Amino acid sequence: MDSINSYLFISSMLFCLGLFGVITRRNAIAVLMGVELILNAANINFVAFSKFNGMNIDGHIFSLMVIVLAAAEAAVALAIIINIYNNMNTINIDDAAELKR
Amino acid sequence: MIESPMITFPLLILFLPLISFVILIFFGKKLPRQGDWVAVGSIVTTFILAVYLFVQMLTSYDANFSHGASLSWIDMGAFKIDLGILVDNLTIVMLLIVTLVSSCTHIFSLEYMKGDVRYNRYYAYLGLFTFSMNGIVLADNLISMYMSWELVGVSSYLLIGHWFEKDSAANASKKAFLTNRVGDIGFFIGIMLLYSAVGAFTFAPIFDSISGGEAIAGMTLTLAGLGIFMGAVGKSSQFPLHIWLPDAMEGPTPVSALMHAATMVAAGVYMCVRLFPIFTADALTVIAYIGAITAILAALTAITQNDIKKVLAYSTVSQLGFMVLAVGTGVYTAAFFHLLTHAMFKANLFYCSGSVIHSMHHALHEAHDHDTDPQDMRNMGGFREKMPITYYSMLISTLAIAGVPLFSGFLSKDAILAGTLAFAQQNPVHFLLPLLGFSAAAITAFYMFRLIFMTFHGKPNMKNIFKDIHESPKEMTGPIVLLGALSFFIFYTLPSNFNPIKDKGWFKDLIVPRNSAVPGSLTANEIAEYAHYAHYLAMGLSLFVAAAGILLAVLMYQRQSISSEKLSNKFGFLYHWSYNKFYFDENYNRYLYQPFLRLANSISWLDWEFYDKYFINGFGKLTKSFSKISGKFDYDGIDQGLVDGFGRVSSVSGNFLRNIQTGRLQNYLLFVVAGILVIIIAQAF
């Protein structure tokens, strides 16, 4: 099983799972994890492409970058979520709906 | 070019009254006697000038005498309007009539209107009235004629509404103006038809190109003629626009005299006479019938009226019918002749009635009786010995209008009837015209004498006031005597021999009929020929009908041997029709005015309540309900209005969209995904 398609298949599965998670989860953390899945789906693509198409290593670099940024993003997100927890005692993002009109 | 008195004097005659109008309207109140002397002075001057012109005419004694002058009013290069005056025998005679009657009115009013609230305004308006009438008389082109035409309308509006505190007066004035406007529309359309074909407004070129025949002919010309005639229908109160004239009696009596004799109603006939050459045969036929119908209807109405002025009013309408009939049958000089004679005796009749009413007023005032109508003949009777001058003068005029020989009316009316008869002889299909004409003549004689008997003969019907009835002062009797005298035939047949039968005279010599400009129509000579053949028969007949009418009147109202009540009961519905003026006003009101007003109201409703509210603001109203539910914040301004149009739609759809904006993160993300999918799907096709 060494064709690129399987990788792509997995990555797209991941993407869809991430999507699903983002849309269905109510817990902010879980939503964030969904996002992570999406990012990693992309990462798999990058790595797979750059390996199988036998090209430059841009893909690898890219995925590294993504990981770093994802970490940063997660950090910020978690900070905010904690802050919300301090103020509202909940991290259920449905409760964070007072900003409607 | 304005050097000869034949131009300057007419101009003076034209503008002096205007000047007095301006002076009086602005400074009238400040002048001594509220400046009536200004008006009287100016008008008398014009009269003297007119007399001078008249004498000139008689001395030169030239049938084709004609002068003219004009100045360019509008000049856009191709599109030009020149305003000018045309002075010929017709004009001069007409000017004489107008100024004479007008002067009489002015003098008469000195007494009659004494102490009126708006004395100066009254005289000012008289001036305006005279001015605009002279404008019509002197016009040498359609535009200035139309302008003066309208001005006559407005000055009559002002005079009829002189006592505007009375609603009846206000209504009458409005009615007069609007009815005239209807006619004027036709007039204007006629003008446009002529101009668009001929390209000129001045009479002479119009006549030329019509006789040329290729510029305009046939149906168009007929329509143009009829359109212009419509103006006359309005002004000369012909059927079906005659309704305004009787109401116009709301104005002061001298005004009625002026209006009925010389200025307003004469204008229509004068215009027909002036523009006779443009009327095609078909147009003339229509005109003739209109005239005949008017004559008979009005005469029938006059029989049963009890208001002395109303009777006179309808008699005027009827006489105008005669004139128009004459124009229609081609003997238009006869029409003008009748206009002349009629002016004199009708003016006189009004003055007489005026003086009667005046003294009635006085008497009623003495008796502190304010409910009795001073104009109702049933309250009069036996005034003969109390006011002899009035009586005899009025009698003379009555004889004249009845068409008794030796009086002016006989000559003119006879000429008309002859023309009518000749016309019928030429084309027998129109036998109805003479029939109507003669019967109208008979009825005229009847109701006029009815008036005389009811007013002056018999015994007084109101003893209590009878003692206070007395002759009017000489400011009033003066004109009465003068005009009464002018009802004798003699003044119109000078300087020819004194034989009334084969009358030649300055009039017939100087006012000679011209040929119609319309190709293929009878020449003036032919018409005269036929008229001459029919002459003796016509004269006999008219004598007979006049006699019959007078006799009947004598029997009914003098001898009382025939009871009028019985008669009226026998012909009940006829009586009622006549008494109610054939229900013209009622029907117009029901079938014209009211629907029109309803139309106006509904249109305005359509515009404001419907178009604006539901169409412009349509979206708004459509979606109001939604917005009530979901539109929580629609501030004022969104409620109605076009904005509101936008506003509503927007607020509603806005609300919808805003509800998408749930504030719930997942929904947002869901929407994003959905959005992408939508785009993808959209691209699939």
Add this chain to the structure above:
Amino acid sequence: MTNLQSLEFFIPELILTITILAALITDLFVKKSKTNMIGWVLGVGLVVVGLSVHNLSSAPPTTLFLDMIVIDPFSSFMKIVIILSTLLVIVASWVNDELEKYRKGEYFTIMGIMVMGLFLMTSSVDIIMLYISIEVVSIMSFVLAAYLKLDTRSNEAGLKYVIYGAFSSGVMLFGLSIVYGLAGSTNYFAIQDTLSSLDGSANPALIMALLMIFAGFGYKISSVPFHFWTPDVYEGSPSTITAYLSVAPKAAGFAMIIRFFHQVFSDSIGLTSNSIGSTDLPWPEIIGVLAVVTMTMGNLVAIQQKSIKRMLAYSSIAHAGYMMLALPVLSMEAVESIMIYLFIYVFMNLGAFFIVIFVKNKTGGESFEDFEGLGWKMPIVGAFMTLFMLSLTGLPPTAGFVGKLYIFKTLVGAGSEFLWLVIAGGVNSVISLYYYFHVVKVMFLGGKRSDVITYPPSTMFGLMIFTAVPSLILGLYWNPLASWVKDSLVFYNQVM
């Protein structure tokens, strides 16, 4: 160009970095009440940056760091726009009472970092750099949006922003990965090459990828249907940040989009020549529809708002729509018109927000009721607000009209197949009049004549002048702007 050589063309960014560090350090030494000083530091630094950017703008366009980013007049222009707006916002932050409770040190520093990211966005020509810059900007703006720690609304805004941002950039990333797979390179020019030589078989994948990428872009310029975060975040964040978000990232976003489309898809002829890779998609129509929907949606919803801040948020969506109108015609004229619109938009929009801030400082609220009778109490402020509203509506003789004029001009000039866009735009500006003038109505038509007249404090007054004057003058005489934009209309274009 090698990295070392590149450095000399990277001076602005270097200066910026130094400034940021300086800001960080000074923050350690000043006490809470004095933290405005950091703002000074950043401001001065930015001015210097701006000067150096200006110097470089004359340099020949070239790529730096091995085709990672380019510098060309276009990017310089955008950078200067960004610097301008940043400076204005910094000044405004000094007088924004919302922030009084907090230290502003990080606030300003983060803003500086954000500027860095924006710079990169305007000039990146490599999808890696593209992604990185977007992320930098996003992360910083998450923090800023949630800056009011004690204000739950602000927290909430931050949360929504972060998740939404992360999500859409993730989607975008996935798209980028596919593009990379198809093109085998991360460099714009390489991608363009391969795409244009691509055969039809790859279309579905490519289309998917492009749409995903567009999701990322759309999120940055908040175009429908990727705009949902905008109102909530705008309302929740501190007003200064709202103002900033509504301007600077939009500018950078448009720069990014223009560059991407212009250098990846169009061979500098414009989208109209259906040259997007080998996808036979009607891109002009797609973007046109999105533009129309965006502005209509923005306007319609804006009518409904009773908070002026939120109303402005929606109106900023609408304005994004106006600018997007020109995207389908990606000719030089179109880019020019977008640039002019952006430049003008900075002033009028910031001005409006500043007045909202001022009123909030005074009355503590930002709803229409708080503006009741403003024109009578503070005529000057009312006059300025009226001017900004006029300008945002796009009525002459204000600058907003010139912006719209350019956009419409582009479309009409591009031929009658774009006429429907013009008409849509026109109708929309009529709609927008309605809510913009509702503000004017509340300010003047409502309320009574008051005898005490309050004047804005000098700083605020200065800000208003500084935003009002351009929004009026540029409407009457914008020759310098026009010529400047014309000169900046140069892209680095690699010929391969």
Add this chain to the structure above:
Amino acid sequence: MENILSLLIWIPILGAIVVAFLPRDKDNLIRYTSAAVTGLQFIIAIVLWRKFDPSDGSMQFMERYEWIPSLNISYILGVDGLSLPMVLLTGMLFFIGVFVSWNIKKAVKGYFSLYLLLDAGVVGVFLSLDFFLFYIFWEVMLLPMYFLIGMWGGPQREYAAIKFFLYTLFGSVLMLIGILGLYFTCGKTFDILLIMERAPEALNGVLWWGMSAAKVIWVLVFIGFAIKVPVFPFHTWLPLAHVEAPTAISVLLAGILLKLGVYGIIRVNYGIMPNEVYWFAGGLAFLGLVNVIWGGLCALAQTDLKKLVAYSSINHMGYSLLGMAAVVAAGAMNGGDLKAAQAGLSGAVFQMFNHGTISAMLFILVGVVYERAHHRDIDGFGGLASKMPVYTGITALAFFAGLGLPGFSGFVSEAMCFIGAFPVFRTIVILSTIGILLNAAYFLWAFQRVFFGKLNEKYKDMEEINGLELFTVIPLAVITLFFGIYPGPYLDLIKATMDQIIEKVAFVATYASL
């Protein structure tokens, strides 16, 4: 006096600024200042008129400065026989308007500075010969108008103001699109004169959505102007705005702002796209008919005096439209009837001037009685004639002028419009002559209800029209009378220009691809 036209525009602008900086409670100072400014402008307008050479139909006193070269926008001003009378009218009415609004109490300063701004906008539209400039002035009028109606108006003022604003803005956006279309088809210039000479060839055969671009542009621009006129389906803003606006503003609205529409149609649609005139003339005449009848009927049904006058404006502008349609008579296919064309077009232009004076008079007079009675319900008065004779007299004069009585200028222009349009649109004209009757009907009826009959006891101590009010009305009355008796001077002023327009229309007809 090199830049006399710029003076006309900039004096009021400066005045507005000056007034804005005057102390806000020195009401009289403000009033006198604005009176002085408008008066000065009026004087300059008169000087312009004296220097103007009526024999030359083309643009005079041209001013041309580079403005925005990158878009070929320049600052071009010029005046010809079409615009000069309008400028004079503007100068006069704005001068008079200051005195009409003398008793404005609320926020005098704001009122007058906006007033002067409006003045500048109006004059600017009449004088500018560059589309960009034209459009700017066109829009500059809106804002002051919005405030003047919205702040100093009647009970429904806010609604009226925004409605007016949206209506007009909608029109002007369409107009803008049309202008841009011309900009591109005629070689990227906003210079109206340049476009005028290029357009007929340049637009020939250009297609938008498969339609002739010229026609599309014609309609787009026409709608923009039609809303101002207002032409029938776009007229509903007018009664509202008129009724709600303060007297002076109604005066200006009816007196000048409506004329901008007609002016624009003649200047832009006729001047630039003469071919399409033939295509649209029928519609124009028909709209004229509808305006006349619809407006007349609505006026007949009104019970609010001001609303009646407002609808009468709709009715009167109908005559103008008729006259404008008559231009096509000059075309070859209509037999090149130069007479009709001249009568019609000059009539239309004359009518717009006359309606300016007459309706201004009417609105002032309505304002007078409103001042005293604080209502405008026609049936609520009665018998005023016996109480205030002078006022009655002047009102009678105004009403008679309004119903087109000979001797008043209104008659001349209406007659010219009719006579001009008659040869081409026979039925339409015949139908619209009903309008003559309607005019008389609604004016006289209203007059009777207000002034005739017994004096309404409520108003037995109503005081007579005062000197200031007389001063505002008399000049208008004099002008109306003068031109009614002797229209020569006016027509000579516009003749040459009219001939140019007619020539253009007649000429294209020879090669027009209809």
